Amino acid sequence: MYRKEIKVLDCTVRDGGLMNNWQFSDDFVRSVYNACVEAGVDYMEIGYLSSEKAFDRNVVGPWKFCKDEDLRRIVGDNNTSLKLSAMADIGRIDLEDIPMASESLLDMIRVACYVHQVDKAIELAHHCMDKGYEVSINLMAVSTVNERDLDEALADIAKSRVPIFYAVDSYGSMYNETVQHLVRKYKAAMPGKEIGIHAHNNMQLAMANTITAIQEGCTYLDATLLGLGRGAGNCHLEILVAFLKNPKYRLLPLLQTIQDHIHPLQKDIDWGYHIPYLVTGALNEHPRSAMKWMDSERKNDFVAFMKEMHDYQ
Amino acid sequence: MYRKEIKVLDCTVRDGGLMNNWQFSDDFVRSVYNACVEAGVDYMEIGYLSSEKAFDRNVVGPWKFCKDEDLRRIVGDNNTSLKLSAMADIGRIDLEDIPMASESLLDMIRVACYVHQVDKAIELAHHCMDKGYEVSINLMAVSTVNERDLDEALADIAKSRVPIFYAVDSYGSMYNETVQHLVRKYKAAMPGKEIGIHAHNNMQLAMANTITAIQEGCTYLDATLLGLGRGAGNCHLEILVAFLKNPKYRLLPLLQTIQDHIHPLQKDIDWGYHIPYLVTGALNEHPRSAMKWMDSERKNDFVAFMKEMHDYQ
Incomplete structure (x- = not known):
């Protein structure tokens, strides 16, 4: 009943940090990490990869940078099946600040870009691949991109070596037919690439749009615990895991961390449907x-x- | 872009009352009514139609009975385009307690039943039709009904005069393929009947399942303000109206009542996704x-x- 090729990516800390400048306690991040390991989640995106000069550490927490020493404090050597990811924004990270994958606890770097930055994104993505990382490009705010610009971007990515490309509903403005159309367009324009989905919950459609994406052949699925994320939040990881039939995933560890750390945070942060x-x-x-x-x-x-x-x- | 044949039915008071024994103030009910009128909603289900002997008025509020004098206090003569509906449960209403439609402020009676009660539901529905009401049958908890029993029930309803039949996801356990399968089955088994959808939000799929139902040809759509309803609540009326492109619907009056009456109720009642x-x-x-x-x-x-x-x- 389940699709072996599906990978679930938790981005609770990375996307949730957009609501509190990544000011999470180590206990919080460690609990999310342990939950992901025990639940059989495939990837945990623990934050952004940024250069120190791009942000002030007095303002943003350590998960805006994902330095090795901070990662190591949480995950040790990460001798688990969980892979670690960080997101890189164009212009916020200098190439020389990215370590070789062999010297990093990170397994994957996801390059986020707007449509006018696609060429820079491909350049950064190739650089990361050459350093040994798994890499994706996540084209944000695609719901506002006109057809001509999108077609050109997809053609460029199709020609690149980047193997994974994300359908990102940054504004939570898509519904099932939008997602279906977009994923079919992506697959047609970029044969051989894997497609991911990153949905927001403004119209309470994040989970449903993720299901639609699965039905259209998406293999990388983003989600967060209790939907913690910017604004209306994301597809809920616990609903997604309850939905997926893959026996490797377990719901109970996710509920434990929701109970201990995520649900109590609702007192301080107003993410979710409003x-x-x-x-x-x-x-x-x-x-x-x-x-x-x-x-x-x-x-x-x-x-x-x-x-x-x-x-x- | 829109479908003229779609009818939106607000059941905020009826389904929400399952969380507080219909103990709503007149101000609350009047605000929902005014919002529905101003927003161009087609039906408002204001409560249940029950016999006095079935429930204790010291326990349940007036919207468990929907007596004419209570209705009139809220809606006057209801000289508006909004139609009023009440739900009738099998065994909770005596036939002689149902007034003629010409003497009632109610326009519609929706008969709720479980699969073993379908014959009784058809009898009650025919009785209401003969008294002049619009009528539907709403088969609850269909996600637990086996195929043999469901086929027999659908065959009975197909032979009846009842023109509207509802797909009801009482447990909030359906996703888009479930809804698609069910609505197609209903349409195939009961040609000529209109089909409605009533979704619950346990997996944050109520809105998406309602969209799927529209795509499959459902014409009666249930929803409630801010999703107020039993447990995880219902499809949100404000999201549905924002989604539908029919120019007769207006969002702002719904937001006003949500702001004034529904959102504040979240302090007292824990409906919604938990x-x-x-x-x-x-x-x-x-x-x-x-x-x-x-x-x-x-x-x-x-x-x-x-x-x-x-x-x-």
């Missing part, structure tokens, strides 16, 4: 205005937010 | 054990609940 996130998702807008609203005293004035965002009634 | 509801949904179990757990002091001990429910890890 009306302002629905509004930006339905309008195919970046969630930043909704996040700003949710941080203000007017967070529960949904009508004012919608009026501010758009004149549709 | 891990215990995921567990019962994934196991295709009635949510009652999860609701009981959520009412206990151990509500956030997710691991203990899952261990109690099942030995799968």
Whole structure:
């Protein structure tokens, strides 16, 4: 019943850190790591790979950098079946700051880019591959990219050596037919590449869109514990694991960490489905205005937010 | 882009009342009613139609009975385009307690039944039709009905005069392929009937399953404001209206009532996605054990609940 080729990637710390500047305690990160190991999850994306000069350590926590000494404090030598990933943003990491994979605890680097950065993303991705990493390119905000630009980007990636390419619903504005169309387009334009899915939950469709992506042949599935992530959050890892029939995955370790660390965090961080996130998702807008609203005293004035965002009634 | 034949049915008060014994203030119910009118929603299901002797008015609020005088206090003569519906459970309403439609503010009666009650449901439905009501039959808990029993029930309904039949995911255990299979089966077995969808959100799939049902030709769509409903709640009315492209629907009045009445209720009632509801949904179990757990002091001990429910890890 299950597909052996499916890989589940937890990005709780990486995407969730967008809500708290990666200010997670070591206990928190270690609990997520242990849960992923025990649950049989394939990859854990533990943060971003950034150069020290790009961000201030007084503002952002260690998972914005993913230095080896920080990783080692959590995972030791990582003598487990769980692979570790970090995301790299174009312009935030210098090539010389990326260690050889043989000297790093990281197994995979995922290069995030906007459509105008695809050539730079391919360059960075090739560099990482040459250093021994597994590599993907994650094209963000594709719901706002016009057809001409997207076709050109896909053609460039098709010609590259990069083996994995992600369908990313950054704004949580896609529904099943959008995902179906996009994944079919990706597969047709880039034969032989593996396709991944990264969904956001603005319209409570992240889990369903991930199922649609599976049905269309996606093999890399992003998810986070209790959906922890930017704005409305992500596809829930615990729902995904409950859905997948692969006997290697186990739900109980995930529930333990949700119970101990993730659920209590809801007191401090307002990720998940909230009306302002629905509004930006339905309008195919970046969630930043909704996040700003949710941080203000007017967070529960949904009508004012919608009026501010758009004149549709 | 939109389908004219689609009807949206709000069941906020009826399904939400399962969480608080229909103890809503008149202000609350009036706000939902006004929102539905202003938003262009087609039906509002305001409660259950029950005989007085079936329930104690000291325990349940007026929307368990939907007496004309209670309705009139909220809706006046209901000189609007919004139609009013009530749900009738088999055995909870005596035929003689149902007024003629011409003497009632109700436009529609939806007969809820389990598979062994289908013959009684058809009898009650015909009775209501003969009294002048629009009528549907809503077969609950179909995810636990075996194929032989379901085929027989569908054949009986196909032969009846009842024009509308609902696909009901009582346990929130269905995903898109389940809904697709079920709706196709219903349409094939009952040509000429309209099909409705009533989804629950245990696996955060209620909205997606409603979209799938639309794609399969369902025309009656149930939803509630902010998903208020039993356990994990229902398909969110505000997401559905944001999704539908029919220009007659308006989102802003729904957000106003969510802001004023529904969102504040989250302090008192724990509907919506919570891990215990995921567990019962994934196991295709009635949510009652999860609701009981959520009412206990151990509500956030997710691991203990899952261990109690099942030995799968």
